[in-house]
Amino acid sequence: MKRKITLKQIAKELDVSISTVSKALRNSIEISEDTRQKVQAFAKLYNYRPNNIALSLKNRKTKTIGIIIPEIVHYFFSTVITGIELVANKRGYNVIVGLSNESFDKEVINMQMLANGSIDGFILSIAKETLQQQDYHHFTETINQGMPIVMFDRVVNEIPCDKVIVDDIKGAKKAVEKLVSGGCKNIAIITTKDYVSVGKLRTQGYLEALEDYKMEAKASLILKIEDKLLSNHHLDELESEIEQLFKSNKSIDGIFAVNELYAVTAIKVARKLGLEIPKSLQVVSFTDGVLSKHSTPSLTTVSQHGQEIGEKAADLLINRLEIEEEDEEAEEIYETVVIETNLIERESTK
């Protein structure tokens, strides 16, 4: 078991100085052709690679991006990571992942672990608990320490940083428009409580769309689900809440669900109640994930293009890192990029 070889060892072996070895390997003209060849051959033989940690320390940058997301077993978030990893790798960066599990404390701890030199910048989506408590000091602090952040999807405006978001309002409007144009007269929404920013925005889009079409927005058609019900253990509760919705509003002929799970659950309940999809009930969901594509009937859905979001976020962050490099007092103008959604029509609508 031979440990990784270092410049020092090569130098000793070849009886030259460390600096000579370093320069030879980087093809410096300071070093004679002879020595260069000798050193390079030796280095190749022993498979020398510069130690990343040493380089990081010297260059005061790690070429590593920190990602903090609420969870990873989640179609949208994992597509975003895919996108981040793609451009990060292409541009010579690594990706280190921390999970907040939607918890404020874990988010803070994770950021502290990484902010002490391990990474050059963050890409993150805020935990629900943080959103609820509205305590964002950990974000401002890291930014103040000169570490850039790019937020995506779940963002908050008061933090000065680049952001990549989906136009949730517009996406929701597209969904509702699809239902309207399919002939729906009584469109219900199944959404989250308002502190989840994307839920709130999608609800707003729903309301705006109704208004556009001069349709009345009835409170009884708006079902706001408590967050916990997203976990698998509370599936029954979720089902009964939705069942309640249908039972007390017999005329519902369209459902806009703000995520896939709500959508498939709604369909399941609706079927149980004897409704036919899409004939007597049409459904549109948000997030074009596994369920939308492969459940039966497949779901008409608003696609968020998670990978694109990730790619854009990574580009924004790396751009900022690399412009800071040359221009110490870089412009502090932050960008908010909106990734367009699009409606993917499948079997759950006419």
Place this chain on the structure above:
Amino acid sequence: MKRKITLKQIAKELDVSISTVSKALRNSIEISEDTRQKVQAFAKLYNYRPNNIALSLKNRKTKTIGIIIPEIVHYFFSTVITGIELVANKRGYNVIVGLSNESFDKEVINMQMLANGSIDGFILSIAKETLQQQDYHHFTETINQGMPIVMFDRVVNEIPCDKVIVDDIKGAKKAVEKLVSGGCKNIAIITTKDYVSVGKLRTQGYLEALEDYKMEAKASLILKIEDKLLSNHHLDELESEIEQLFKSNKSIDGIFAVNELYAVTAIKVARKLGLEIPKSLQVVSFTDGVLSKHSTPSLTTVSQHGQEIGEKAADLLINRLEIEEEDEEAEEIYETVVIETNLIERESTK
């Protein structure tokens, strides 16, 4: 924008030496109570945290684990990551993720990027292409350099390292047994080509189970899908292959699918052909993911406990790292942990 503060700056500010500051912060008795208080107060005020990179360089360990997986938009792999991250965090480690995209080259590149000091050890699942080419030199090389590897799920025996696997054979047998006990007489399997180790093993389990029950294994009931068809673009081809299976074997009354997608697609095709689930066709799949839980009918499935696999893998790796630490010539006895599967019964079987 105040950059992160260092020992040197504190030392200068307080007019003491760097070593004094360092010792004071670590509560060394070498330092007077007075100085200690002073330094600690100052450090707290400026929110001092030791620079991780410097520590890594000094200690020659990074407290970071590298994960290489084929893809992340995948229920099983993301649950494994969740497990890894959980115990890694608990034990003071970070997690850095590389994706191979099932490509040999990307796997090699990713490992090289990380093996140069960025991490202390790997947890990985082998890319399909690597499995196909059977070129494992990058694994043996990193191991030879003293960097431990833990493999999970897709492993290969000839590599000397710890492994965490699912008993695919046994899991497959459980699945088939369930179908048999549900009265199925003609059980087909939808699996992958043999170079995917888990596909091969599950096929083997299927065959063994049939033998146990003295049922004839017919080649026509074994559908081996070419890998590409797993991607969304080839869904049609997948469907038509499965349709072919049903059409040329009208008597099929049970399907064992080695993953969720094959299972839901089989159900979709079966329905189109007028079969009722589970009355005239029962289905069992592998991997207890989103589709199994939420599609209609929900799927009876063999659960792999991905999170547990991740937790175990992380524990194995960290244990090895920390025993190596005290005992340079650590025992080179490698462990293969088998995580039991269990059958989760839902609506797709009787």
Place this chain on the structure above:
DNA sequence: TTTCAACACGAAAACGTTTGCGTACCCCAA
């Protein structure tokens, strides 16, 4: 023979830590 440039290389600092060891100072006892 002297001078000077070109060439080829080495010394050392720096990145931010930790830690073994040396040492200046003080106080007390002899």
Place this chain on the structure above:
DNA sequence: TTGGGGTACGCAAACGTTTTCGTGTTGAAA
């Protein structure tokens, strides 16, 4: 006054790089 033992601190090395600057040797021009 001398000696000795604490006490409280600083020096310097080490981790593995890169890079600036200095320097010894050579050969040729003057």
